[in-house]
Amino acid sequence: MNITRRKLIQGAAAAVAATAAPMTLVYGKSAEFTYKFANNVPLTHPLNVRAKAAADAIRNETNGRLDIQIFPSSQLGSDTDMLSQVRSGGVEFFTLSGLILSTLVPAAAINGVGFAFPDYDAVWRAMDGDLGAYVRGQIAKAKLVAMDKIWDNGFRQTTTSTKPINGPEDLRGLKIRVPVSPMWTSLFKAFDAAPTSINASEMYTALQTKVVDAQENPVSVISLFKLNEVQKFCSLTNHMWDGFWCLANRQAWERLPANIREIAAKHLNAAAIAQRADMATLNVSLQREIAAKGMVFNTPRTDPFREKLRKAGYYAEWKNKFGAEAWAVLERSTGRLA
Known part of the structure; x- marks a missing residue:
């Protein structure tokens, strides 16, 4: 197609x-x-x-x-x-x-x-x-x-107006828009970022006015909302x-x-x-199509992000929330997380 x-x-x-x-x-x-x-x-x-x-x-x-x-x-x-x-x-x-x-x-x-x-x-x-x-x-x-x-x-990617995300240290202190959900908030807090819950209808304006400097979404949504107009970099983090x-x-x-x-x-x-x-x-x-309009893409390694989440207790937190049975099934596919 x-x-x-x-x-x-x-x-x-x-x-x-x-x-x-x-x-x-x-x-x-x-x-x-x-x-x-x-x-x-x-x-x-x-x-x-x-x-x-x-x-x-x-x-x-x-x-x-x-x-x-x-x-x-x-x-x-x-x-x-x-x-x-x-x-x-x-x-x-x-x-x-x-x-x-x-x-x-x-x-x-x-x-x-x-x-x-x-x-x-x-x-x-x-x-x-x-x-x-x-x-x-x-x-x-x-x-x-x-x-x-x-x-x-789709996999969700990270866009910013300030710098590409090459490793977990690049998320430290980053003001990033996330959906109104504890799963997103806890993920970015584990990276020492500053997640802010903002509805999708207000996302473009929040990025344009610098209320936040970054957001995360699948590429299709980045295109649909024309976020390349207010974001310079797209890091293919595949974080969720x-x-x-x-x-x-x-x-x-x-x-x-x-x-x-x-x-x-x-x-x-x-x-x-x-x-x-x-x-x-x-x-x-x-x-x-988005790259042709000026957005810069990069693909960081994911292992350092996983290790940061493990050390921050993120995986242990969600293992407790989902329960041992569900987590064991997940790890049969992903390898050890918590």
């Missing part, structure tokens, strides 16, 4: 038009099951491109019995609203960041532990293996069904990774006949794998 920032953010009006009304099926009759698939990203985002392809394949293979309609761009409410809806059955499918899902399922945030994963190979080994299975088990206790394959939300769990309301899922569940799961999981490849391509093209 050849996706640029412009393609990623354009078409909000088209998204509403494309998803606001139920589709007329080519089979000449209404679907036996009409389910909503809600998310918070634009219609042109790789997640929705692949979700739409999966919905089409599911509709075709079930002979029109299951019609999944895509509702992008938070059309059905905020993440909190949509999480409530998928739990109650008002929405049948919902993709959500594990770090946000952790308000309901604490273990869902474990993939966001700082510097746990050095690269995507390590991420997919963990999330397609024991760690993903463990988190899905915890999600099931909340009466939700998580598909086997998690979608990619997050994904989108594809969640189903349990009652709605179990209401589907077993053969339709099998078809739906097959295509949704295949879509997740395809979306991962799309995101890898997108990250490369966006980085090239």
Whole structure:
């Protein structure tokens, strides 16, 4: 896929038009099951491109019995609203960041532990293996069904207006914007930085007015918010990774006949794998595009950051919060952290 920032953010009006009304099926009759698939990203985002392809394949293979309609761009409410809806059955499918899902399922945030994963190979080994299975088990206790394959939300990178980040010492005293979350705050405090919780809607202004000198986000968000206009350096720290769990309301899922569940799961999981490849391509093209506009990129070694977190007690803190069982599963994928 050849996706640029412009393609990623354009078409909000088209998204509403494309998803606001139920589709007329080519089979000449209404679907036996009409389910909503809600998310918070634009219609042109790789997640929705692949979700739409999966919905089409599911509709075709079930002979029109299951019609999944895509509702992008938070059309059905905020993440909190949509999480409530998928739990109650008002929405049948919902993709959500594990770090946000952790308000309901604490273990869902474990993939966001700082510097746990050095690269995507390590991420997919963990999330397609024991760690993903463990988190899905915890999600099931909340009466939700998580598909086997998690979608990619991206590694988070560090941008600054003052200097590149080459090692943990470069974070000391740095005024950095972080989301309103204890996981981010504790991570950057462990590096002796000065993290400030600021909502995303206020991030650009805070950087422009020097309330903070730095921020951290995936490359796609750096591009989407045009942060290269107020930040000079982007250090590819890969300090946290997050994904989108594809969640189903349990009652709605179990209401589907077993053969339709099998078809739906097959295509949704295949879509997740395809979306991962799309995101890898997108990250490369966006980085090239931002660099052409003057942002300077560098790739620091991650081992010194891990060692600093270990000495600061960060890993011990989060091991205690997640519990010994969850932490043991994490370390089977990452090696010793705490």
